[in-house]
Every structure is written in C-alpha cells, then in structure tokens.
Amino acid sequence: MKRRLITYMALPVVWCMVSGRISIGSIFLGLLFGAVVVQPFNKLYRLDEVITPTGDWLAKIPKKFVYFYVLIKEIIKANIMVAKIVLQPTINIKPGIIRVPIRTRTNIGITGIANTITLTPGTLTVDISDDQTALFVHSIDATDPQGIRDSIRDDLEKYVLEAFE
Amino acid sequence: MVNVFEILSIACLVIGVIFLSLGMIGLLRLPDVYNRLHATTKIGTLGAFGVLLSIMIQEIGNSGLLPPSPMGIKALTVGLFILLTSPISGHMIARAAYKMGVDLCEDSILDEYKGERKD
Numbered sequence: 001m002k003r004r005l006i007t008y009m010a011l012p013v014v015w016c017m018v019s020g021r022i023s024i025g026s027i028f029l030g031l032l033f034g035a036v037v038v039q040p041f042n043k044l045y046r047l048d049e050v051i052t053p054t055g056d057w058l059a060k061i062p063k064k065f066v067y068f069y070v071l072i073k074e075i076i077k078a079n080i081m082v083a084k085i086v087l088q089p090t091i092n093i094k095p096g097i098i099r100v101p102i103r104t105r106t107n108i109g110i111t112g113i114a115n116t117i118t119l120t121p122g123t124l125t126v127d128i129s130d131d132q133t134a135l136f137v138h139s140i141d142a143t144d145p146q147g148i149r150d151s152i153r154d155d156l157e158k159y160v161l162e163a164f165e
Numbered sequence: 166m167v168n169v170f171e172i173l174s175i176a177c178l179v180i181g182v183i184f185l186s187l188g189m190i191g192l193l194r195l196p197d198v199y200n201r202l203h204a205t206t207k208i209g210t211l212g213a214f215g216v217l218l219s220i221m222i223q224e225i226g227n228s229g230l231l232p233p234s235p236m237g238i239k240a241l242t243v244g245l246f247i248l249l250t251s252p253i254s255g256h257m258i259a260r261a262a263y264k265m266g267v268d269l270c271e272d273s274i275l276d277e278y279k280g281e282r283k284d
Binding site: 014016017018019020021022075076078079082083085086087091093094095096097098099114115118119122124125126127136138140142143145 | 184187188190191194195196197199200202203204206207208210211232233234235236237238239241242249251252253255256259260263269270272273274275276277278
C-alpha cells in the first residue's frame with residue numbers, strides 16, 4: 001500500500017477532530033480537502049513509497065499505551081523539578097551538553113526517543129550525530145553524565161524500543 | 166449549582182495556570198537560552214494540557230460524554246498537537262542557537278557537542 005493512500009485516509013479523521021464535528025458530511029469534506037492537501041507534500045514526505053503494515057504494528061498497541069503512561073508520568077516529574085529550580089532564591093545549576101548513544105535505528109524510533117528526552121526531567125535534545133547513533137542532550141544538571149546516559153537507556157529507551165520498533 | 170465536573174475543571178485550570186506562570190518566571194530567571202528552553206518546553210506542555218483538560222471536563226459536564234461536544238474534541242486535538250510540536254520546536258530553537266554561535270552560560274561544566282559543531 002502506498003503511503004499516499006494511508007495519508008489520504010487519515011486526513012478526514014484529522015479534519016473531523018479539528019472541526020469538532022463527527023458526521024458523514026464532515027468526513028466527505030475532509031476527503032475533499034485531503035485530495036488538495038496531499039498533492040503538494042508529495043516530495044517532502046515521500047508519499048510514493050510503498051509500505052506494508054504488518055500485524056506487528058497492531059500487536060504493539062498495548063506497548064504504546066504503556067509508553068504514553070510513562071511519558072505522562074515523566075512530564076509531571078519534569079514540571080515539578082523545573083518548578084523547584086525556578087523557585088529557588090538563587091539559581092544554582094550546573095548545565096552541560098552530553099553525548100548520549102542510542103540503540104534505536106528507525107526514523108520514527110529516533111523521533112520518539114528525542115521527543116521523550118525533551119519532555120523528561122532536566123534534559124533537552126539539541127542535535128543528532130551525522131551517523132544517527134548518538135543524540136546531543138542538554139542537561140540542567142551535568143555533574144553525572146554517565147548517570148544520565150544510563151537513566152535514558154534503561155528508563156526511557158526501553159519503552160520507545162518496545163513501542164515503535 | 167456546583168457539581169463535580171465544575172470543581173474538577175476549575176482545579177485543572179488552576180494547576181495549568183500555576184505551571185504556566187512558573188514557566189514564565191523560569192523564562193526570566195534562568196541564565197541562557199538552553200536553560201530557558203527547559204522551562205518553556207516542559208512547563209508549557211503541562212500548563213497548556215491543564216487548561217485544555219479543564220475545557221474537556223467542563224464540556225463533559227455540560228453535554229455528557231456521548232455525543233462528544235465539538236469544543237471538547239477541539240481541545241483534545243490541540244492537546245495532542247502541543248504534545249507533538251512543543252518538543253520539536255524546543256529542539257529546533259536549541260540547535261539553531263548553537264549553530265548561530267550562542268555560547269552556554271558560565272555555569273556550564275560540560276560541552277561534548279563542541280567538536281561536532283559545523284559552521
């Protein structure tokens with residue numbers, strides 16, 4: 001199945017959610033707009049590429065829910081941590097940029113781990129190395145770089161690997 | 166009349182607004198662009214989520230879960246898009262700042278990205 005067809009089928013759903021009305025009429029309107037929207041993005045998203053959805057993707061849906069649960073937990077922890085730092089009378093931080101090797105290889109996996117790192121406590125993805133094997137992560141507390149590498153590998157990357165690869 | 170949905174909705178709104186104002190204080194107090202991004206990406210996400218969750222709860226209280234009300238669905242959609250785009254924009258700003266030559270603040274103790282910088 002070509003990616004163009006999958007995108008075309010997904011766009012009416014997005015339209016229904018954005019317009020807020022779920023009805024036959026708005027699905028048709030979404031199909032109409034979708035036909036116009038898909039065409040200009042042909043080159044950008046390689047819509048002619050043939051992809052085969054496998055049962056693997058469906059089997060990983062429970063893992064995706066586990067990933068979202070972990071993500072929301074980490075976001076709340078991150079917010080409390082930043083709030084604590086911000087409310088200190090004198091800001092006493094030791095930031096730095098750390099190179100973190102990653103095991104994910106697919107594009108979606110790397111996107112997932114990069115976004116997860118940004119939303120978790122004290123870390124912010126800055127860039128990816130040229131060979132896509134490591135991320136550069138800005139940390140608000142860089143006194144223990146190895147500890148941060150270990151915590152990303154064990155606590156976050158595990159769930160991303162299970163959910164997206 | 167005060168009901169459960171109203172109380173929950175107001176609680177979510179208050180939490181969201183508190184976190185958003187903390188994010189703004191962080192934006193003013195933290196030393197350099199990278200640390201400021203910590204405040205805006207993380208706190209902005211949860212703060213906006215709190216406000217949108219409050220809208221969703223309010224709408225469920227007003228018109229029930231089924232059929233879903235247009236405003237509730239819109240709030241959910243906006244929340245999902247913020248969850249996807251907020252870290253990406255933070256990442257883009259940090260990378261652009263580094264490539265433009267913005268240095269890390271004086272308190273920084275480590276920079277393993279230095280050798281990789283391409284001008």
